[in-house]
Amino acid sequence: MSKPSPTARERIVAGAADMISRRGLNATSIREMAKHAKAPLGSTYHYFPDGKQQLATEAVRFTGAWVARSLRKELAAGPVAGLLAFLDLWRGIVVDTDFRAGCPVLAVSIEEPPVDETPAALLAAAEVFEEWEGLLAGSLREHGAEPEQAAQLATLVVAAVEGTVAMCRAKRSTEPLDRTAEQLRALIETAIGKR
Amino acid sequence: MSKPSPTARERIVAGAADMISRRGLNATSIREMAKHAKAPLGSTYHYFPDGKQQLATEAVRFTGAWVARSLRKELAAGPVAGLLAFLDLWRGIVVDTDFRAGCPVLAVSIEEPPVDETPAALLAAAEVFEEWEGLLAGSLREHGAEPEQAAQLATLVVAAVEGTVAMCRAKRSTEPLDRTAEQLRALIETAIGKR
DNA sequence: GCTAGACTATGACGGCCGTTATAGCCAGTG
DNA sequence: CACTGGCTATAACGGCCGTCATAGTCTAGC
Numbered sequence: 447m448s449k450p451s452p453t454a455r456e457r458i459v460a461g462a463a464d465m466i467s468r469r470g471l472n473a474t475s476i477r478e479m480a481k482h483a484k485a486p487l488g489s490t491y492h493y494f495p496d497g498k499q500q501l502a503t504e505a506v507r508f509t510g511a512w513v514a515r516s517l518r519k520e521l522a523a524g525p526v527a528g529l530l531a532f533l534d535l536w537r538g539i540v541v542d543t544d545f546r547a548g549c550p551v552l553a554v555s556i557e558e559p560p561v562d563e564t565p566a567a568l569l570a571a572a573e574v575f576e577e578w579e580g581l582l583a584g585s586l587r588e589h590g591a592e593p594e595q596a597a598q599l600a601t602l603v604v605a606a607v608e609g610t611v612a613m614c615r616a617k618r619s620t621e622p623l624d625r626t627a628e629q630l631r632a633l634i635e636t637a638i639g640k641r
Numbered sequence: 642m643s644k645p646s647p648t649a650r651e652r653i654v655a656g657a658a659d660m661i662s663r664r665g666l667n668a669t670s671i672r673e674m675a676k677h678a679k680a681p682l683g684s685t686y687h688y689f690p691d692g693k694q695q696l697a698t699e700a701v702r703f704t705g706a707w708v709a710r711s712l713r714k715e716l717a718a719g720p721v722a723g724l725l726a727f728l729d730l731w732r733g734i735v736v737d738t739d740f741r742a743g744c745p746v747l748a749v750s751i752e753e754p755p756v757d758e759t760p761a762a763l764l765a766a767a768e769v770f771e772e773w774e775g776l777l778a779g780s781l782r783e784h785g786a787e788p789e790q791a792a793q794l795a796t797l798v799v800a801a802v803e804g805t806v807a808m809c810r811a812k813r814s815t816e817p818l819d820r821t822a823e824q825l826r827a828l829i830e831t832a833i834g835k836r
Numbered sequence: 837g838c839t840a841g842a843c844t845a846t847g848a849c850g851g852c853c854g855t856t857a858t859a860g861c862c863a864g865t866g
Numbered sequence: 867c868a869c870t871g872g873c874t875a876t877a878a879c880g881g882c883c884g885t886c887a888t889a890g891t892c893t894a895g896c
Contacts, residue, residue: 454843468753469667469752469753470665470667470668470751470752472664472665472667472668473665473667473668473752475882475883475884476883476884476885477882477883477884485844486843486844486845486846487844487845487846488843488844488845488846489843489844491884491885491886492842492843492844493843497884497885498884498885546753546754547753548751551811552751552804552807553751554811555807555808555810555811556665556743556747556748556751556807556810557664557665557668558663558664558741558742559741564813568811571811572811572812572813575808575811575812576812597820598820598821598823598824599824601805601808601816601817601820601821601824602801602805602820602821602824602825604804604808605800605801605802605803605804605805605807605808605817605821606797606800606801606804607800607804608803608804608807608808609747609799609800609801609802609803609804609805609807610796610797610800610804612747612750612751612800612803612804613750613770613796613799613800613803615750615751616746616749616750616763616766616767616770617767617770617771618759618767622796622800625792625793625796625797626793626796626797626800628793629793629794629796629797629828630797633824633828649873670852670853670854671853671854671855672852672853672854680874681873681874681875681876682874682875682876683873683874683875683876684873684874686854686855686856687872687873687874688873692854692855693854693855
């Protein structure tokens with residue numbers, strides 16, 4: 447019992463992240479999110495008074511923090527270890543869900559915002575990408591990469607992994623992840639001057 | 642008048658591709674697709690008797706063929722030229738739509754399929770990715786890359802570009818595309834032994 | 837025990853969804 | 867001219883949507 451059982455609020459956020467990662471934001475209804483978390487519909491508007499946007503925003507941040515935690519931990523062993531952890535994390539999600547789930551941050555990123563304002567969830571998605579890139583770029587710099595090279599490579603890694611996960615879902619195969627992993631691993635090893 | 646004015650059917654397919662690339666499949670209604678193409682709702686079910694799935698499938702194939710055409714043409718000048726054309730094509734879409742549209746193939750790829758079958762549109766998305774990868778890989782092999790290296794690199798390029806486009810939308814900036822472009826260009830030049 | 841405040845239960849609101857059915861128009865062929 | 871077949875127009879079907887309102891239940895602190 448080192449971990450307290452999650453509150454209803456936490457269950458809703460985690461469940462929302464899962465459902466958004468499967469169907470996208472617009473296609474996920476608040477009723478389904480509530481049911482998925484075994485919470486009453488009224489509770490979602492109690493915990494998230496700003497409605498769907500707030501819930502989506504928290505789901506994005508929840509996923510962002512979860513991945514960043516894993517990334518931070520594994521990057522202690524170097525950029526290649528971090529990359530492999532990043533890849534394995536997404537590979538696990540894709541395989542465990544039989545190619546039905548992906549990344550909720552990506553899902554939120556590709557929904558058209560209204561003309562007049564930028565939704566909070568989209569801003570959160572941008573921040574999450576920025577955080578992941580920052581972690582990778584920092585580790586690359588620490589291991590000898592030039593700052594600009596590190597920034598470019600970090601962006602490439604995040605983008606490639608996100609895109610690869612989507613391709614794996616379409617093809618119902620992990621082969622794209624295998625190929626991307628090999629290329630990125632070699633690229634990082636070169637960038638940090640491993641020989 | 643070298644090009645005949647598009648038929649209503651073509652307008653619907655092209656419009657559907659555009660709308661799916663903005664909002665995702667589930668969030669795009671048939672009524673809106675019809676209105677966007679200035680076609681009556683009844684016509685969509687006349688031209689596409691199998692409904693939304695058929696329309697989505699044709700939209701994916703339409704985009705796939707359009708991109709493949711551009712890719713084939715530019716790859717004649719070598720893999721780097723092909724990469725730059727691929728990047729510029731998506732950059733144009735993202736910029737021209739003020740970061741509101743992306744790739745409809747990616748959008749279709751990240752929608753959860755029903756438990757019992759795989760939707761036609763998802764199969765089409767997998768085929769389109771395969772086609773783009775094949776074109777790139779073929780050009781890389783022709784310019785001296787090892788077959789396995791070519792296949793891996795082609796997958797990385799497609800995945801990275803798709804992911805980068807999504808990141809650009811979230812950040813409302815083309816900087817991710819600039820970074821990814823630089824990294825991929827260098828990578829391809831190395832792979833084909835340019836010096 | 838009592839009360840305040842956190843949470844739940846329930847139902848309603850207008851609105852859009854995918855799909856189907858049916859009747860009408862209107863070109864082109866004979 | 868009639869008429870056929872491609873296309874349109876219109877309405878309807880059941881169903882789910884996001885959101886809000888209201889009344890009920892439960893628990894913690896006095």
